[in-house]
Amino acid sequence: MLKKERQAFILKQINLHNRVLSSDLSLEINVSEDTIRRDLLELSVEDKLIKVHGGALSKSFHSSFLREDIYQLDAKKLIAHKALNLIKDGMFVLTSGGTTVIELARILPVALKATFFTGSIPAAYEYAKHPNIELIFIGDKISKSSQITVGGEAIMKINSIKPDLCLLGVNAIDLAAGVTDNDWDVVQVKKAMVEAASKTAVLTITEKLNSSQKLKICDINQVDYLITEKDHQHDLFHAYASAGVEIL
Amino acid sequence: MLKKERQAFILKQINLHNRVLSSDLSLEINVSEDTIRRDLLELSVEDKLIKVHGGALSKSFHSSFLREDIYQLDAKKLIAHKALNLIKDGMFVLTSGGTTVIELARILPVALKATFFTGSIPAAYEYAKHPNIELIFIGDKISKSSQITVGGEAIMKINSIKPDLCLLGVNAIDLAAGVTDNDWDVVQVKKAMVEAASKTAVLTITEKLNSSQKLKICDINQVDYLITEKDHQHDLFHAYASAGVEIL
DNA sequence: TATAAATAGGCAAAAAAGTGCAAAAATATG
DNA sequence: CATATTTTTGCACTTTTTTGCCTATTTATA
Structure with missing residues (x-):
């Protein structure tokens, strides 16, 4: 499996289930957890997901409320x-x-x-x-x-x-x-x-x-x-x- | 096999499988991987496919992932x-x-x-x-x-x-x-x-x-x-x- | 606080890619 | 037809990328 394919797969899993575990992905895709971690790191700097200890979370879940104009x-x-x-x-x-x-x-x-x-x-x-x-x-x-x-x-x-x-x-x-x-x-x-x-x-x-x-x-x-x-x-x-x- | 024939074959494979590996194509067509790489480079500047490390991906495959959020x-x-x-x-x-x-x-x-x-x-x-x-x-x-x-x-x-x-x-x-x-x-x-x-x-x-x-x-x-x-x-x-x- | 899991960073092997070059093939031109 | 020119291709070489493994730290959680 190509790297880009793998990353696309990871994103799909995240959008589907809101969260993924590095260990699960490692088993599913059959690469080392290190590789998964590096993928998650890359995707997180690209702002595609939120990296957390043990895996990653969907971005859509954590986007913040708009801060309206607040007086003073x-x-x-x-x-x-x-x-x-x-x-x-x-x-x-x-x-x-x-x-x-x-x-x-x-x-x-x-x-x-x-x-x-x-x-x-x-x-x-x-x-x-x-x-x-x-x-x-x-x-x-x-x-x-x-x-x-x-x-x-x-x-x-x-x-x-x-x-x-x-x-x-x-x-x-x-x-x-x-x-x-x-x-x-x-x-x-x-x-x-x-x-x-x-x-x-x-x-x-x-x-x-x-x-x-x-x-x-x-x-x-x-x-x-x-x-x-x-x-x-x-x-x-x-x-x-x-x-x-x-x-x- | 002519160059154009070869590139057409590559595109066909991409549309069929959404992805190709340079190594596979080299074996199938019986040319060096260098030649395949050059073909993929040409096709990618012509916007016919997406070149990635190890091979190439179909355009539709990739763009559908970019638009996934909106689609969903x-x-x-x-x-x-x-x-x-x-x-x-x-x-x-x-x-x-x-x-x-x-x-x-x-x-x-x-x-x-x-x-x-x-x-x-x-x-x-x-x-x-x-x-x-x-x-x-x-x-x-x-x-x-x-x-x-x-x-x-x-x-x-x-x-x-x-x-x-x-x-x-x-x-x-x-x-x-x-x-x-x-x-x-x-x-x-x-x-x-x-x-x-x-x-x-x-x-x-x-x-x-x-x-x-x-x-x-x-x-x-x-x-x-x-x-x-x-x-x-x-x-x-x-x-x-x-x-x-x-x-x- | 202790323990196990997860992570970061370094390292090395393998795969892939880039580069320059030269031979071979195709094409052009007089 | 002969020669010059361009294109294509493979090869040798270096560089980059990817990946897994290792160790020291950090983090989660009971």
Whole structure:
């Protein structure tokens, strides 16, 4: 069998079954696993498939969602980088959805080994691409507007875990009003998340600071860390720092 | 043998077998391999064949592989459209992941009002965009390779529902071997899905027909509908139809 | 953390390809 | 017809490609 034929065969198997094992191909085509590995390497640099330990995966399965224009993306990236400091190897992390949290999911260091819980579909999609984190999706009804799980079953599930850290992307935060939002179902879930976690970090652009909405998620004193794009010594944060929130 | 005769012979062999080896041709025509190589070089600059190390490949063979992705996508879209006929307003539909199912998710008519259950992140992402369907995500550990929920909790959840229809994107289906797959965790979940649903429809391109993998999801007699891109009267389906599967 | 599988990188043998050359054959030209 | 010119072909040689094997590392997973 010619090399090109072999590679075509491999691609066909991948498109057919979404994944192949080097060992299987080696047996089927009757060449050494080294040869298969070299083929997979070539095809992967040609962007025809995704090479993984032990074989290869179909590309179509792993193409990413289109990133739409995100408001203040640079600020959100900065926030994400700051938030990384809170996440350590072996941690159990519970995260909400929201563009800032998704940005964080994208930049998690590949070496990080941790367990993430989330009910957000876009966030889960990003976490799932990470090689070393274990992902537990909290299922139930999906809220269309926020693409996040809501409902009693999800809340029960959240109550049954005890994560080290909750990363909350929020809509509004204010010293007096606390963390607030405007979707009843989402608020119930976020409430449960804050309650369950040992520590809670709020991720938000400063624009949302000192604003409030109609439904309350938690008080300021339940927030352990506040992460924004501005320097932690900025005047804006004095009152929050006094209230016991650590500013990052 | 004249040079032109020889080249015509080579082209004939290529069209017949899709590939030729320089060494074979040298023996058959009784000229040196150098001459064959020069012939192949000439024919390849004339765009009559594709020269590769060791011989040559037919043009159609090669170009069909380049276009395979698009070709398969068309097939999957066709399958998705056929599958639509099974889905009625008010139904509870349980779906797996896989590119074909995701294609279906993309083309659900906006007017359709139904409840969808899934454990696939990409599929959920598509369902979530639909205005009128209610989406319940089945949560648990997410399998990285297939981006689908796996694990005992997910299976228990599936067992607790009684959907009207299960839409299964499969990796391999065969009359004797039944529906098979290659990931243990995924197989457990799919098994539960088939068990739970009143009716099961298998969505697959015909290329996956009559192929099998190592782990069994269910027997052919548990499959109610088989949906492929080919006409339902195609010879390929006789045996399946005889086994009681309705071909769409 | 320990163990087995998978991988990368170096090496060598074999196959194939490129190169230059010269003999043979075909073709052109006076 | 004789000679010059071009084309074709095979051969000797070097270079490149392909492949399998080996060993040290890395990776997956219990």
